[in-house]
Amino acid sequence: MFSQFIDPFFETVYLTIVPLLFSVLFGSIIGTVIYVTGSRLILQSDKKIFRVINRVADALVNICRSIPYLILIVWLLPVTNFLTGSIIGTKAAVPALVVSATPFFARMVVIAFSEVDKGVIEASLALGGDLKDIIFNVLIRESKPALISSVAVTAINLVSYSAMAGAIGAGGLGFEAFQYGFARRNDELMFIATILIVIIVFAIQIVGDTLAHRTDKR
Amino acid sequence: MIEIRNVSKTFHTNGEIKAVDDVSLTVADGEIFGIVGYSGAGKSTLIRMVNQLERCDSGAIFVNGTDMTELKGEELRKKRRKIGMIFQHFDLLWSMSVLENIAFPLKLAGMPKEERFKKASDLAEKLGLKDKINDYPRSLSGGQKQRVAIARALVSDPDILLCDEATSALDPKTTDDILKLLADINKEYGLTILMITHQMETVQKICHRLAVMADGKVIEVGTVSKIFADPQNDLTKKLIQTVDTGLDVAKMAQELKEHYPEGHLLRLSFTQETSGKPLLYEIAKKLDISVNIVSANIKNTQFGPLGVMYIHIEKRVEIAAIISELTNQGVKVEVI
Numbered sequence: 001m002f003s004q005f006i007d008p009f010f011e012t013v014y015l016t017i018v019p020l021l022f023s024v025l026f027g028s029i030i031g032t033v034i035y036v037t038g039s040r041l042i043l044q045s046d047k048k049i050f051r052v053i054n055r056v057a058d059a060l061v062n063i064c065r066s067i068p069y070l071i072l073i074v075w076l077l078p079v080t081n082f083l084t085g086s087i088i089g090t091k092a093a094v095p096a097l098v099v100s101a102t103p104f105f106a107r108m109v110v111i112a113f114s115e116v117d118k119g120v121i122e123a124s125l126a127l128g129g130d131l132k133d134i135i136f137n138v139l140i141r142e143s144k145p146a147l148i149s150s151v152a153v154t155a156i157n158l159v160s161y162s163a164m165a166g167a168i169g170a171g172g173l174g175f176e177a178f179q180y181g182f183a184r185r186n187d188e189l190m191f192i193a194t195i196l197i198v199i200i201v202f203a204i205q206i207v208g209d210t211l212a213h214r215t216d217k218r
Numbered sequence: 219m220i221e222i223r224n225v226s227k228t229f230h231t232n233g234e235i236k237a238v239d240d241v242s243l244t245v246a247d248g249e250i251f252g253i254v255g256y257s258g259a260g261k262s263t264l265i266r267m268v269n270q271l272e273r274c275d276s277g278a279i280f281v282n283g284t285d286m287t288e289l290k291g292e293e294l295r296k297k298r299r300k301i302g303m304i305f306q307h308f309d310l311l312w313s314m315s316v317l318e319n320i321a322f323p324l325k326l327a328g329m330p331k332e333e334r335f336k337k338a339s340d341l342a343e344k345l346g347l348k349d350k351i352n353d354y355p356r357s358l359s360g361g362q363k364q365r366v367a368i369a370r371a372l373v374s375d376p377d378i379l380l381c382d383e384a385t386s387a388l389d390p391k392t393t394d395d396i397l398k399l400l401a402d403i404n405k406e407y408g409l410t411i412l413m414i415t416h417q418m419e420t421v422q423k424i425c426h427r428l429a430v431m432a433d434g435k436v437i438e439v440g441t442v443s444k445i446f447a448d449p450q451n452d453l454t455k456k457l458i459q460t461v462d463t464g465l466d467v468a469k470m471a472q473e474l475k476e477h478y479p480e481g482h483l484l485r486l487s488f489t490q491e492t493s494g495k496p497l498l499y500e501i502a503k504k505l506d507i508s509v510n511i512v513s514a515n516i517k518n519t520q521f522g523p524l525g526v527m528y529i530h531i532e533k534r535v536e537i538a539a540i541i542s543e544l545t546n547q548g549v550k551v552e553v554i
């Protein structure tokens with residue numbers, strides 16, 4: 001009975017962790033670019049080029065966040081084919097998941113950085129810090145609890161998105177619950193698959209909260 | 219030495235605001251210089267121009283001979299490391315321990331971990347923070363936080379310390395402790411201190427010289443003793459009066475007049491040259507009159523006692539001679 005959940009379980013884990021790694025990496029970069037180009041204090045300049053970069057990156061994030069995930073999968077088919085060599089299966093769901101989770105995480109990064117005390121940024125500049133110092137020693141360090149929570153929220157989003165990735169044969173618990181549980185009227189199977197998803201979500205939230213709490217020295 | 223030459227700065231957000239308007243000031247080596255004014259006077263922008271957190275529209279700022287307005291990039295950051303700065307809200311990194319906070323500027327300068335922690339803990343010990351070095355800022359009091367901020371500002375052996383309303387968020391007792399610490403540092407290291415504050419009392423306690431700012435302009439500059447004894451500008455007078463007695467001077471005069479309807483009431487302002495002497499006694503003896511001190515407010519400053527005294531003299535006495543005697547001794551006399 002339970003053996004049939006093993007594959008979907010690991011598919012869901014895969015569809016959460018792999019896109020999460022890419023989204024956190026790209027999202028951090030994009031979020032940092034948006035925050036820094038929007039801060040006259042950090043740049044110590046108000047050149048027009050920075051404002052342009054800021055607007056463009058900001059708009060890009062909003063656009064990508066508005067496209068429904070299923071549409072994104074369809075639009076990205078050529079890219080997916082190029083990157084993974086296939087347009088179906090678990091791996092093929094990753095690019096679309098990354099594209100949908102990256103702007104979300106980028107926005108969370110901007111919000112987390114905005115919470116950092118401007119006075120601390122100013123003090124760090126006064127003490128001789130450069131842009132690299134401000135990003136790594138001040139922004140990321142001071143907003144670490146918020147960033148950890150953002151990773152957790154993004155991971156949970158990916159768990160729910162991954163259910164839709166079943167449309168291109170990615171598998172996963174969500175697809176299992178729908179295809180074999182709901183469509184074949186196997187209530188028990190649907191229930192167990194759903195419970196497993198709930199457990200994954202809880203696990204992510206608990207780990208996220210614990211880590212965030214531990215790093216919070218405020 | 220800090221030499222501010224004709225600097226101006228206009229902000230263009232929400233219309234045009236001339237924050238700093240053609241200001242020139244010189245702060246000598248080893249001096250504690252205070253800039254006083256109400257909020258919005260431009261003092262905050264001015265002090266940020268010294269380390270170029272705010273760029274100037276025009277003018278030049280020389281710090282030990284280097285024009286700060288010409289510096290960029292790494293050159294500017296190197297120079298900033300020689301200019302310490304402390305802030306009203308301390309601005310410590312909450313994610314770092316006290317030791318890490320103090321060592322932070324050295325980290326920015328690329329000093330190896332062991333070396334910078336050694337230097338930071340030596341300084342922490344000196345400032346009475348030894349048993350706090352592993353704590354995080356959240357567990358410190360306001361005064362302790364400012365001590366950590368001072369240590370952080372001093373750790374890279376700066377030539378100059380900028381204080382941005384450094385005691386405005388502290389209670390009176392803690393304020394005095396921090397001011398005393400700053401005065402001690404100034405004496406021990408010969409550190410030049412430039413501070414801005416809206417509290418005249420702060421300036422009176424530790425500054426050698428001060429400038430009063432209003433609407434982006436410097437309206438009065440001079441030694442603390444001179445400005446307190448003989449303020450020229452109305453705003454300066456207003457600022458000083460809040461310190462003098464903690465009371466409204468006009469109200470004080472009114473009350474004394476009601477209390478002493480007969481005779482003469484004089485308001486004497488003492489400067490450091492006169493306060494040490496038994497001046498009133500000498501004059502009273504010389505002119506053979508009796509002088510009644512009805513109210514006195516003498517404060518200790520960097521230069522010794524300074525203050526204001528109200529005296530009452532009997533009606534029959536001719537006060538012209540007393541006024542001229544006192545004026546000759548450098549006391550400012552006003553008849554009320």
